[in-house]
Amino acid sequence: MSREEVQIFSGRLSQYLGKKICDDLHIDVGKSKINIFSDGEMWVKYNDNIRGKDVYIIQSTIPPADNLFELLIMIDAAVRASARRVTAVIPYFGYARQDRKDMPRVAITAKLIANLLTEAGADRIITMDLHAPQLQGFFDIPVDHLYCSVLFLRYFKHLRLKNLAVASPDVGGTKRARVYANELGADLILIDKRRPKPNVAEVMNIIGNAKNKNILIVDDLIDTANTFTAAVEALKKAGAHDIYGATTHPILSGAAIEKLESSNLKKLVVSNTVPLRRNTKKIEVLDVSKLFAAAIIRNNENKSISSLFKVE
16 A cells, blocks of 8 residues: 555544554554644644545544544545545543433433434445444444454463453453353353443442453443442452453543543553553553554555454
């Protein structure tokens, strides 16, 4: 793949990941300029000629909303600069938790974001570990959905943990936990929780035997860490030995890192789809740039990406 046919740009939030992806592809990051006016208005310009080229724009849409809006403007600018095809590479797709109308008078924001990306001019989306895989159906354009599990499974297979059980912090993550349990030859534990209000979780029941077991809790994201640390403490109380975690998107807002540090968690393994706010001994970061680089190559060459999900 050459710079003659493909150019890769990144928004300001994801510059660290864009650089890694371009290094893996042995091409330079595309040059663009983003100005912020005094009133907060955003202005985008591509310094490189992208007429007739395949353009990939890398940007996670973690709040604040400026990150999403920056991506939308970059897509629009690429379309108006006569790019042949524009692909939005969104390592973390924000607002994915608002995927249904579960109470009166609320928005289905995930669908709104999908519409905005399409209307801005994106021809394709490449993303990783959506909060709910069925969100792909919100888009009227193709979506390549990558899975970080290939990296996590490789990591934990090499640890060779004995007497292992895989836990889901809530019933919604049962399918994900079952995949990990099957691949690792581990038992499956489910945690029944109640959420009385947003960002508040209470563990009700543990379904399965945690006594004297090493536990791996798997989830797609950790935000406030309330649910996750509640699961850790409940499992420890149930007699678990060492407790590990694996999550793709370490949002870790508010006092989340402090909660993880003071919990009975031994180690949390995360990816770099979003920048980690602060380093801590309990968190280890795995690099997803090679997965995205491989997906870009296969997308550009019109090849299948399913081989990327094989675990060695």
